Amino acid sequence: MKALRRIWLVGVGVVVSVMPSVAAQARPYTLFYMDGSQAAKTSFAAHAAKIDVLVPTWYTVDADGLVGGGPDEPVMQVARRNGVEVMPIVALFDMKAFHRLATNSAAQAEMNAAMVRESKAHGYSGFQFDFEHIAWTDRDLLSEMVARSADAMHKAGLKLTIATVPNAPGYVTSKDGRDGFEAWMFREWRGAYDLAALSKSADLICLMTYDQHTRWTMPGPVAGWRWTQENLEYALKVVPKEKLLLGIPLYGAHWYARAPTVTDTSETPNEGGDEISTAAVMALAAALAEAPQWTEQAWRAVLAGGGRVMLVAETEQGIAGFCVAQVVMDTAELESIAVERTEQRRGVGGRLLAAAMEACAAAGARRMLLEVRVSNEAARRLYARAGFVESGRRRGYYREPVEDAVGMECALGAG
Numbered sequence: 001m002k003a004l005r006r007i008w009l010v011g012v013g014v015v016v017s018v019m020p021s022v023a024a025q026a027r028p029y030t031l032f033y034m035d036g037s038q039a040a041k042t043s044f045a046a047h048a049a050k051i052d053v054l055v056p057t058w059y060t061v062d063a064d065g066l067v068g069g070g071p072d073e074p075v076m077q078v079a080r081r082n083g084v085e086v087m088p089i090v091a092l093f094d095m096k097a098f099h100r101l102a103t104n105s106a107a108q109a110e111m112n113a114a115m116v117r118e119s120k121a122h123g124y125s126g127f128q129f130d131f132e133h134i135a136w137t138d139r140d141l142l143s144e145m146v147a148r149s150a151d152a153m154h155k156a157g158l159k160l161t162i163a164t165v166p167n168a169p170g171y172v173t174s175k176d177g178r179d180g181f182e183a184w185m186f187r188e189w190r191g192a193y194d195l196a197a198l199s200k201s202a203d204l205i206c207l208m209t210y211d212q213h214t215r216w217t218m219p220g221p222v223a224g225w226r227w228t229q230e231n232l233e234y235a236l237k238v239v240p241k242e243k244l245l246l247g248i249p250l251y252g253a254h255w256y257a258r259a260p261t262v263t264d265t266s267e268t269p270n271e272g273g274d275e276i277s278t279a280a281v282m283a284l285a286a287a288l289a290e291a292p293q294w295t296e297q298a299w300r301a302v303l304a305g306g307g308r309v310m311l312v313a314e315t316e317q318g319i320a321g322f323c324v325a326q327v328v329m330d331t332a333e334l335e336s337i338a339v340e341r342t343e344q345r346r347g348v349g350g351r352l353l354a355a356a357m358e359a360c361a362a363a364g365a366r367r368m369l370l371e372v373r374v375s376n377e378a379a380r381r382l383y384a385r386a387g388f389v390e391s392g393r394r395r396g397y398y399r400e401p402v403e404d405a406v407g408m409e410c411a412l413g414a415g
Helices: 038-050 073-082 095-102 105-122 136-155 180-190 195-201 225-236 278-286 296-304 348-362 377-385
Strands: 014-017 030-034 053-056 059-061 067-069 089-092 126-131 159-164 204-207 244-248 252-257 271-276 308-315 318-328 331-339 367-373 389-398 403-411
Touching: 030 038, 038 073, 053 073, 059 105, 067 105, 089 095, 095 105, 095 136, 105 126, 105 136, 126 136, 136 159, 136 180, 136 195, 159 195, 195 204, 204 225, 225 244, 308 348, 318 348, 331 348, 348 367, 348 377, 367 377, 367 389, 377 403
Parallel strands: 030 053, 059 089, 089 126, 126 159, 159 204, 204 244, 331 367
Antiparallel strands: 014 030, 014 244, 059 067, 252 271, 308 318, 318 331, 367 403, 389 403
Protein backbone atom coordinates (compact mmCIF):
# COMPACT_ATOMS: atom_id res chain seq x y z
CA MET A 1 0.00 0.00 0.00
CA LYS A 2 1.41 3.33 -1.00
CA ALA A 3 0.83 6.93 -2.01
CA LEU A 4 -1.42 8.78 0.43
CA ARG A 5 -2.94 12.01 -0.79
CA ARG A 6 -5.36 14.74 0.26
CA ILE A 7 -9.06 14.04 -0.26
CA TRP A 8 -12.01 16.19 -1.25
CA LEU A 9 -15.75 15.55 -1.05
CA VAL A 10 -17.05 13.16 -3.67
CA GLY A 11 -20.18 13.98 -5.66
CA VAL A 12 -21.33 14.98 -9.10
CA GLY A 13 -19.73 17.73 -11.19
CA VAL A 14 -21.20 21.22 -11.19
CA VAL A 15 -20.34 24.32 -13.18
CA VAL A 16 -20.97 27.81 -11.89
CA SER A 17 -21.62 30.83 -14.06
CA VAL A 18 -19.57 34.02 -13.83
CA MET A 19 -22.31 36.00 -15.62
CA PRO A 20 -22.66 39.54 -14.21
CA SER A 21 -26.43 39.43 -14.69
CA VAL A 22 -26.76 36.85 -11.92
CA ALA A 23 -24.00 38.14 -9.67
CA ALA A 24 -26.49 39.82 -7.35
CA GLN A 25 -28.68 36.75 -6.92
CA ALA A 26 -28.76 34.82 -3.65
CA ARG A 27 -27.02 31.86 -5.26
CA PRO A 28 -24.94 31.32 -8.43
CA TYR A 29 -26.32 30.09 -11.72
CA THR A 30 -25.60 26.36 -11.65
CA LEU A 31 -25.36 23.72 -14.32
CA PHE A 32 -25.19 20.21 -12.84
CA TYR A 33 -23.65 17.20 -14.56
CA MET A 34 -25.33 13.88 -13.75
CA ASP A 35 -24.12 10.42 -14.73
CA GLY A 36 -26.32 7.34 -14.79
CA SER A 37 -25.56 6.08 -11.28
CA GLN A 38 -28.28 5.82 -8.67
CA ALA A 39 -26.18 7.94 -6.31
CA ALA A 40 -26.19 10.77 -8.88
CA LYS A 41 -29.95 10.52 -9.36
CA THR A 42 -30.52 10.58 -5.61
CA SER A 43 -28.24 13.59 -5.25
CA PHE A 44 -30.10 15.45 -8.00
CA ALA A 45 -33.48 14.74 -6.41
CA ALA A 46 -32.19 16.01 -3.05
CA HIS A 47 -30.75 19.23 -4.48
CA ALA A 48 -32.93 19.97 -7.52
CA ALA A 49 -34.17 23.24 -6.02
CA LYS A 50 -30.60 24.58 -6.17
CA ILE A 51 -29.96 23.63 -9.79
CA ASP A 52 -30.78 25.74 -12.84
CA VAL A 53 -29.74 23.37 -15.65
CA LEU A 54 -29.38 19.59 -15.53
CA VAL A 55 -26.91 18.09 -18.02
CA PRO A 56 -27.31 14.30 -17.90
CA THR A 57 -25.03 11.94 -19.81
CA TRP A 58 -27.83 10.38 -21.85
CA TYR A 59 -26.69 10.50 -25.49
CA THR A 60 -23.77 9.53 -27.72
CA VAL A 61 -23.02 10.07 -31.39
CA ASP A 62 -20.87 7.98 -33.72
CA ALA A 63 -18.74 8.81 -36.74
CA ASP A 64 -21.74 8.62 -39.07
CA GLY A 65 -23.86 11.04 -37.06
CA LEU A 66 -26.06 8.36 -35.52
CA VAL A 67 -27.30 9.64 -32.15
CA GLY A 68 -28.25 7.08 -29.52
CA GLY A 69 -29.80 7.44 -26.09
CA GLY A 70 -32.89 8.70 -24.37
CA PRO A 71 -34.26 10.31 -21.21
CA ASP A 72 -34.64 8.81 -17.76
CA GLU A 73 -38.29 9.51 -17.05
CA PRO A 74 -38.09 9.59 -13.21
CA VAL A 75 -35.30 12.14 -13.51
CA MET A 76 -37.36 14.18 -15.97
CA GLN A 77 -40.26 14.18 -13.51
CA VAL A 78 -38.04 15.60 -10.77
CA ALA A 79 -36.77 18.25 -13.19
CA ARG A 80 -40.29 19.27 -14.20
CA ARG A 81 -41.51 19.51 -10.60
CA ASN A 82 -38.61 21.79 -9.72
CA GLY A 83 -38.52 23.86 -12.90
CA VAL A 84 -35.04 22.62 -13.84
CA GLU A 85 -33.97 23.10 -17.45
CA VAL A 86 -32.72 19.83 -19.00
CA MET A 87 -29.92 19.93 -21.58
CA PRO A 88 -28.43 16.44 -22.15
CA ILE A 89 -24.92 15.71 -23.27
CA VAL A 90 -24.19 14.13 -26.61
CA ALA A 91 -20.74 12.57 -26.27
CA LEU A 92 -17.98 11.28 -28.49
CA PHE A 93 -14.57 10.30 -27.05
CA ASP A 94 -12.78 8.84 -30.06
CA MET A 95 -10.19 10.72 -32.09
CA LYS A 96 -10.66 8.85 -35.37
CA ALA A 97 -14.45 8.78 -35.11
CA PHE A 98 -14.57 12.49 -34.40
CA HIS A 99 -12.41 13.27 -37.44
CA ARG A 100 -14.77 11.24 -39.65
CA LEU A 101 -17.79 13.06 -38.23
CA ALA A 102 -16.16 16.47 -38.55
CA THR A 103 -15.33 15.91 -42.22
CA ASN A 104 -18.76 14.55 -43.19
CA SER A 105 -21.43 17.22 -43.63
CA ALA A 106 -24.18 14.64 -44.16
CA ALA A 107 -23.31 12.95 -40.86
CA GLN A 108 -23.40 16.29 -39.07
CA ALA A 109 -26.80 17.06 -40.57
CA GLU A 110 -28.06 13.69 -39.28
CA MET A 111 -26.74 14.49 -35.81
CA ASN A 112 -28.27 17.97 -35.79
CA ALA A 113 -31.66 16.66 -36.91
CA ALA A 114 -31.57 14.07 -34.11
CA MET A 115 -30.77 16.70 -31.47
CA VAL A 116 -33.67 18.87 -32.64
CA ARG A 117 -36.01 15.87 -32.73
CA GLU A 118 -35.08 14.67 -29.24
CA SER A 119 -35.32 18.19 -27.80
CA LYS A 120 -38.80 18.72 -29.19
CA ALA A 121 -39.98 15.25 -28.17
CA HIS A 122 -38.82 15.44 -24.56
CA GLY A 123 -38.85 19.13 -23.71
CA TYR A 124 -35.10 19.70 -23.61
CA SER A 125 -33.77 23.24 -23.90
CA GLY A 126 -31.05 21.96 -26.21
CA PHE A 127 -27.91 19.84 -26.08
CA GLN A 128 -24.33 20.09 -24.88
CA PHE A 129 -21.44 18.74 -26.94
CA ASP A 130 -18.93 16.70 -24.93
CA PHE A 131 -16.35 15.87 -27.58
CA GLU A 132 -13.03 14.81 -26.09
CA HIS A 133 -9.83 13.08 -27.18
CA ILE A 134 -9.66 15.22 -30.31
CA ALA A 135 -6.45 15.80 -32.26
CA TRP A 136 -5.20 19.37 -32.05
CA THR A 137 -5.00 19.39 -35.85
CA ASP A 138 -8.82 19.11 -35.91
CA ARG A 139 -9.17 22.40 -34.04
CA ASP A 140 -10.74 24.30 -36.97
CA LEU A 141 -12.96 21.35 -37.86
CA LEU A 142 -14.41 21.37 -34.34
CA SER A 143 -15.08 25.11 -34.46
CA GLU A 144 -16.76 24.82 -37.87
CA MET A 145 -18.92 21.90 -36.77
CA VAL A 146 -20.04 23.72 -33.63
CA ALA A 147 -20.98 26.74 -35.75
CA ARG A 148 -23.13 24.61 -38.08
CA SER A 149 -24.79 22.72 -35.22
CA ALA A 150 -25.45 25.90 -33.26
CA ASP A 151 -27.08 27.43 -36.32
CA ALA A 152 -29.35 24.39 -36.72
CA MET A 153 -30.31 24.41 -33.03
CA HIS A 154 -30.90 28.16 -32.91
CA LYS A 155 -33.19 28.00 -35.95
CA ALA A 156 -35.29 25.50 -33.99
CA GLY A 157 -35.37 27.78 -30.93
CA LEU A 158 -32.93 25.57 -29.02
CA LYS A 159 -29.54 26.01 -27.36
CA LEU A 160 -26.17 24.43 -28.04
CA THR A 161 -23.44 24.52 -25.40
CA ILE A 162 -20.05 22.82 -25.31
CA ALA A 163 -17.78 21.41 -22.63
CA THR A 164 -14.12 22.24 -23.22
CA VAL A 165 -10.90 20.83 -21.79
CA PRO A 166 -8.85 23.58 -20.05
CA ASN A 167 -5.92 24.54 -22.27
CA ALA A 168 -4.14 27.56 -20.78
CA PRO A 169 -1.91 29.10 -21.99
CA GLY A 170 -2.90 27.82 -25.44
CA TYR A 171 0.36 26.09 -26.32
CA VAL A 172 2.69 23.42 -24.92
CA THR A 173 4.53 24.41 -21.76
CA SER A 174 6.72 22.63 -19.24
CA LYS A 175 7.73 23.72 -15.76
CA ASP A 176 10.66 21.33 -15.47
CA GLY A 177 12.00 21.21 -19.02
CA ARG A 178 10.36 17.86 -19.75
CA ASP A 179 7.50 18.43 -22.15
CA GLY A 180 6.62 14.86 -23.17
CA PHE A 181 3.42 14.58 -21.16
CA GLU A 182 2.36 18.18 -21.78
CA ALA A 183 2.92 17.74 -25.51
CA TRP A 184 0.82 14.57 -25.52
CA MET A 185 -1.98 16.27 -23.58
CA PHE A 186 -2.02 19.23 -25.97
CA ARG A 187 -1.80 17.04 -29.06
CA GLU A 188 -4.64 14.68 -28.07
CA TRP A 189 -6.77 16.50 -25.48
CA ARG A 190 -6.26 20.24 -24.97
CA GLY A 191 -5.26 21.69 -28.31
CA ALA A 192 -8.54 21.24 -30.19
CA TYR A 193 -10.51 23.94 -28.36
CA ASP A 194 -10.37 27.39 -29.94
CA LEU A 195 -12.27 29.16 -27.18
CA ALA A 196 -12.59 32.43 -29.07
CA ALA A 197 -14.11 30.74 -32.12
CA LEU A 198 -16.34 28.38 -30.13
CA SER A 199 -17.77 31.19 -28.03
CA LYS A 200 -18.98 32.97 -31.16
CA SER A 201 -21.34 30.07 -31.93
CA ALA A 202 -22.12 28.21 -28.70
CA ASP A 203 -24.51 29.63 -26.13
CA LEU A 204 -22.22 28.63 -23.25
CA ILE A 205 -18.64 27.45 -22.84
CA CYS A 206 -18.42 25.01 -19.92
CA LEU A 207 -14.80 24.98 -18.82
CA MET A 208 -13.95 21.54 -17.42
CA THR A 209 -11.59 22.76 -14.71
CA TYR A 210 -11.14 19.37 -13.09
CA ASP A 211 -8.99 16.26 -13.51
CA GLN A 212 -5.82 18.31 -13.29
CA HIS A 213 -4.29 15.14 -11.88
CA THR A 214 -5.47 11.70 -12.97
CA ARG A 215 -4.15 8.17 -13.24
CA TRP A 216 -1.93 9.49 -16.06
CA THR A 217 -0.10 11.92 -13.77
CA MET A 218 1.66 12.06 -10.46
CA PRO A 219 -0.74 12.26 -7.48
CA GLY A 220 -2.20 15.69 -6.84
CA PRO A 221 -5.41 17.72 -6.53
CA VAL A 222 -8.34 17.26 -8.88
CA ALA A 223 -8.41 21.04 -9.38
CA GLY A 224 -5.66 23.01 -7.68
CA TRP A 225 -6.43 26.65 -6.96
CA ARG A 226 -3.59 28.14 -9.03
CA TRP A 227 -4.27 25.82 -12.00
CA THR A 228 -7.97 26.65 -11.92
CA GLN A 229 -7.27 30.37 -11.71
CA GLU A 230 -4.82 30.24 -14.62
CA ASN A 231 -7.33 28.49 -16.85
CA LEU A 232 -10.16 30.83 -15.86
CA GLU A 233 -8.09 33.93 -16.52
CA TYR A 234 -6.96 32.54 -19.89
CA ALA A 235 -10.54 31.74 -20.94
CA LEU A 236 -11.79 35.19 -19.90
CA LYS A 237 -9.35 36.79 -22.35
CA VAL A 238 -11.33 35.43 -25.31
CA VAL A 239 -14.73 34.25 -24.01
CA PRO A 240 -17.38 36.81 -23.01
CA LYS A 241 -17.95 36.33 -19.30
CA GLU A 242 -21.70 36.02 -19.80
CA LYS A 243 -20.98 32.87 -21.82
CA LEU A 244 -18.44 31.23 -19.52
CA LEU A 245 -19.19 28.64 -16.85
CA LEU A 246 -16.51 27.45 -14.45
CA GLY A 247 -16.35 23.75 -13.63
CA ILE A 248 -16.15 22.81 -9.95
CA PRO A 249 -15.38 19.17 -9.07
CA LEU A 250 -17.36 17.70 -6.18
CA TYR A 251 -15.30 14.55 -6.04
CA GLY A 252 -11.80 13.62 -4.99
CA ALA A 253 -9.16 10.98 -5.56
CA HIS A 254 -7.05 8.67 -3.51
CA TRP A 255 -3.81 7.31 -4.84
CA TYR A 256 -2.03 3.97 -4.70
CA ALA A 257 0.76 2.05 -6.36
CA ARG A 258 0.39 -1.25 -8.17
CA ALA A 259 3.26 -3.62 -8.82
CA PRO A 260 5.71 -1.98 -11.25
CA THR A 261 5.83 -2.99 -14.90
CA VAL A 262 8.98 -5.08 -15.20
CA THR A 263 10.78 -6.12 -18.38
CA ASP A 264 14.19 -7.66 -18.95
CA THR A 265 15.72 -4.18 -19.22
CA SER A 266 13.58 -1.82 -17.14
CA GLU A 267 11.16 -1.28 -14.26
CA THR A 268 8.40 1.31 -14.67
CA PRO A 269 6.30 2.75 -11.81
CA ASN A 270 2.61 1.89 -11.96
CA GLU A 271 0.64 4.39 -9.91
CA GLY A 272 -3.12 4.68 -10.00
CA GLY A 273 -5.94 6.85 -8.68
CA ASP A 274 -9.62 6.33 -8.00
CA GLU A 275 -12.48 8.36 -6.57
CA ILE A 276 -13.12 8.29 -2.83
CA SER A 277 -16.56 8.67 -1.32
CA THR A 278 -17.79 10.16 1.93
CA ALA A 279 -19.77 6.97 2.57
CA ALA A 280 -16.61 4.83 2.46
CA VAL A 281 -14.87 7.01 5.05
CA MET A 282 -17.94 7.01 7.29
CA ALA A 283 -18.22 3.22 7.15
CA LEU A 284 -14.63 2.83 8.32
CA ALA A 285 -15.08 5.37 11.09
CA ALA A 286 -18.22 3.63 12.34
CA ALA A 287 -16.34 0.34 12.66
CA LEU A 288 -13.57 1.78 14.85
CA ALA A 289 -14.24 2.83 18.40
CA GLU A 290 -11.15 5.04 18.43
CA ALA A 291 -12.37 7.06 15.43
CA PRO A 292 -14.66 10.05 16.01
CA GLN A 293 -18.31 9.02 15.66
CA TRP A 294 -19.41 12.11 13.81
CA THR A 295 -22.68 12.51 11.94
CA GLU A 296 -22.77 12.48 8.14
CA GLN A 297 -23.33 16.23 8.20
CA ALA A 298 -20.24 16.70 10.36
CA TRP A 299 -18.13 14.49 8.08
CA ARG A 300 -19.25 16.40 5.01
CA ALA A 301 -18.35 19.67 6.70
CA VAL A 302 -14.89 18.27 7.46
CA LEU A 303 -14.36 17.03 3.91
CA ALA A 304 -15.66 20.16 2.21
CA GLY A 305 -14.36 22.77 4.64
CA GLY A 306 -11.24 24.86 4.26
CA GLY A 307 -8.12 24.56 6.36
CA ARG A 308 -8.29 20.79 6.63
CA VAL A 309 -6.10 18.01 5.33
CA MET A 310 -7.56 14.55 4.88
CA LEU A 311 -5.62 11.52 3.74
CA VAL A 312 -6.82 8.02 2.95
CA ALA A 313 -4.74 4.84 2.82
CA GLU A 314 -5.86 2.07 0.51
CA THR A 315 -4.90 -1.53 -0.16
CA GLU A 316 -6.07 -3.84 -2.93
CA GLN A 317 -9.00 -4.74 -0.68
CA GLY A 318 -10.19 -1.17 -0.07
CA ILE A 319 -9.72 1.65 2.41
CA ALA A 320 -7.22 0.76 5.15
CA GLY A 321 -7.26 3.97 7.16
CA PHE A 322 -7.69 7.70 7.17
CA CYS A 323 -6.36 10.80 8.87
CA VAL A 324 -7.89 14.25 9.40
CA ALA A 325 -6.00 17.35 10.51
CA GLN A 326 -6.92 21.01 10.72
CA VAL A 327 -4.52 23.89 10.06
CA VAL A 328 -5.11 27.28 11.68
CA MET A 329 -2.36 29.80 10.96
CA ASP A 330 0.92 28.16 12.08
CA THR A 331 -0.65 25.35 14.13
CA ALA A 332 -2.05 22.01 12.99
CA GLU A 333 -4.29 19.81 15.11
CA LEU A 334 -4.50 16.10 14.42
CA GLU A 335 -8.24 15.50 14.76
CA SER A 336 -8.41 11.83 13.94
CA ILE A 337 -6.31 8.93 12.71
CA ALA A 338 -7.84 5.49 12.34
CA VAL A 339 -6.69 2.22 10.76
CA GLU A 340 -8.79 -0.78 9.78
CA ARG A 341 -8.27 -3.53 12.37
CA THR A 342 -6.95 -6.03 9.83
CA GLU A 343 -4.33 -3.49 8.74
CA GLN A 344 -3.11 -2.47 12.19
CA ARG A 345 0.56 -3.03 13.13
CA ARG A 346 1.54 -2.96 9.45
CA GLY A 347 2.85 0.59 9.34
CA VAL A 348 -0.30 2.17 7.93
CA GLY A 349 -0.79 4.51 10.89
CA GLY A 350 2.81 5.67 10.81
CA ARG A 351 2.67 6.44 7.11
CA LEU A 352 -0.60 8.30 7.47
CA LEU A 353 0.84 10.34 10.32
CA ALA A 354 4.01 11.17 8.39
CA ALA A 355 1.99 12.20 5.33
CA ALA A 356 -0.28 14.37 7.47
CA MET A 357 2.67 16.10 9.11
CA GLU A 358 4.23 16.77 5.71
CA ALA A 359 0.96 18.11 4.26
CA CYS A 360 0.30 20.37 7.24
CA ALA A 361 3.84 21.73 7.08
CA ALA A 362 3.34 22.47 3.39
CA ALA A 363 0.14 24.33 4.35
CA GLY A 364 2.14 26.61 6.64
CA ALA A 365 1.90 24.86 10.02
CA ARG A 366 4.99 24.97 12.20
CA ARG A 367 3.76 22.66 14.94
CA MET A 368 1.20 19.90 15.36
CA LEU A 369 -0.92 19.21 18.44
CA LEU A 370 -2.93 16.11 19.30
CA GLU A 371 -4.73 14.39 22.13
CA VAL A 372 -4.79 10.67 22.82
CA ARG A 373 -6.35 8.43 25.47
CA VAL A 374 -3.96 7.78 28.30
CA SER A 375 -4.57 4.03 27.94
CA ASN A 376 -3.79 3.96 24.20
CA GLU A 377 -0.13 3.07 24.59
CA ALA A 378 0.27 1.84 21.03
CA ALA A 379 -0.79 5.24 19.68
CA ARG A 380 1.39 7.08 22.17
CA ARG A 381 4.42 5.04 21.08
CA LEU A 382 3.58 5.81 17.44
CA TYR A 383 3.44 9.52 18.15
CA ALA A 384 6.65 9.42 20.19
CA ARG A 385 8.50 7.73 17.33
CA ALA A 386 7.32 10.55 15.06
CA GLY A 387 8.82 13.15 17.41
CA PHE A 388 5.84 14.10 19.59
CA VAL A 389 6.40 14.88 23.27
CA GLU A 390 3.87 15.06 26.07
CA SER A 391 2.68 18.61 26.73
CA GLY A 392 -0.06 18.13 29.32
CA ARG A 393 -3.16 16.21 30.40
CA ARG A 394 -6.89 16.88 30.43
CA ARG A 395 -8.70 15.09 33.24
CA GLY A 396 -11.79 13.11 32.29
CA TYR A 397 -11.73 14.42 28.74
CA TYR A 398 -12.91 11.24 27.00
CA ARG A 399 -16.28 9.56 27.49
CA GLU A 400 -17.40 5.95 27.17
CA PRO A 401 -15.30 5.18 29.09
CA VAL A 402 -14.31 8.29 30.99
CA GLU A 403 -10.57 8.73 30.67
CA ASP A 404 -7.83 11.35 30.70
CA ALA A 405 -6.41 12.78 27.49
CA VAL A 406 -2.67 13.14 27.01
CA GLY A 407 -1.71 16.24 25.03
CA MET A 408 1.27 15.89 22.70
CA GLU A 409 3.12 18.32 20.46
CA CYS A 410 5.70 18.17 17.68
CA ALA A 411 7.54 20.77 15.63
CA LEU A 412 6.97 20.60 11.89
CA GLY A 413 9.20 21.44 8.99
CA ALA A 414 12.45 21.11 10.91
CA GLY A 415 15.36 20.38 8.63
